[in-house]
Amino acid sequence: MFIVAATDSVFLAPSWDRVAADETRRLREVPAADVGDALQRMTVMDGGIRLLTGRATLVGNALTVDVRSGDNLAVHRALDEARPGDVLVVNGHGDTTRALIGGLIGEIMVNAGVVGAVVDGAVRDVQVLSEMGLAVYARAITPAGPFKHGPGAIGAPVAVGGLVVAAGDVLVGDADGVVLVPRHRVKEVVDAVDVIAEKEEALRQRILAARPGHTAVAR
Numbered sequence: 001m002f003i004v005a006a007t008d009s010v011f012l013a014p015s016w017d018r019v020a021a022d023e024t025r026r027l028r029e030v031p032a033a034d035v036g037d038a039l040q041r042m043t044v045m046d047g048g049i050r051l052l053t054g055r056a057t058l059v060g061n062a063l064t065v066d067v068r069s070g071d072n073l074a075v076h077r078a079l080d081e082a083r084p085g086d087v088l089v090v091n092g093h094g095d096t097t098r099a100l101i102g103g104l105i106g107e108i109m110v111n112a113g114v115v116g117a118v119v120d121g122a123v124r125d126v127q128v129l130s131e132m133g134l135a136v137y138a139r140a141i142t143p144a145g146p147f148k149h150g151p152g153a154i155g156a157p158v159a160v161g162g163l164v165v166a167a168g169d170v171l172v173g174d175a176d177g178v179v180l181v182p183r184h185r186v187k188e189v190v191d192a193v194d195v196i197a198e199k200e201e202a203l204r205q206r207i208l209a210a211r212p213g214h215t216a217v218a219r
């Protein structure tokens with residue numbers, strides 16, 4: 001940790017599995033909407049979880065953190081457990097009065113290879129986070145800083161955006177928002193998204209063909 005604080009109040013789960021990057025590669029190329037459709041439109045975070053930085057594409061394994069509202073001690077501690085390709089997923093209990101992540105946490109994320117964050121709460125320093133190339137999704141922005149007393153939990157299932165996210169599950173985000181792909185459903189989703197994309201394209205072509213003044217020139 002880069003801050004000096006006792007962490008006895010922070011629970012740490014023993015370990016969890018992650019999905020290898022080559023298994024999720026296809027999910028980087030398709031809209032989050034298609035990924036959600038491949039999951040029967042079910043495991044999609046609510047629209048309050050919005051992209052707040054310039055980089056939209058987010059695909060990675062959840063490093064889950066539960067915090068006390070307005071307190072980010074467990075976030076600092078969690079980053080010691082981070083692996084490259086992780087996404088910080090924080091249950092801030094919907095509290096938007098204090099930011100749980102900012103530019104300094106962003107710098108630690110970059111050191112650890114953490115590609116972004118999804119926060120059920122608020123963040124700050126969004127301009128700086130954006131310049132770092134991090135994809136950060138949250139409910140709100142506030143300049144108000146967090147406390148660092150704990151308690152918290154790392155690696156336990158968390159409630160974020162109306163979903164339960166387990167450590168190691170895959171998050172897929174773009175400008176529309178964030179979709180959860182449960183770890184054991186990645187292959188099924190990768191197989192399904194191509195079929196969905198083909199169907200959408202076929203329908204789009206029919207719509208374009210019906211547009212007034214349409215000439216049958218391939219795009």
Ligand SMILES: O=C([O-])CC(=O)C(=O)O
Nearest residue numbers: 100101102103104105145
């Ligand atoms: O004070 C904090 O922990 C949050 C913050 O602004 C930063 O990480 O830069």
Ligand SMILES: [Mg+2]
Nearest residue numbers: 102103104125
């Ligand atoms: Mg800051």
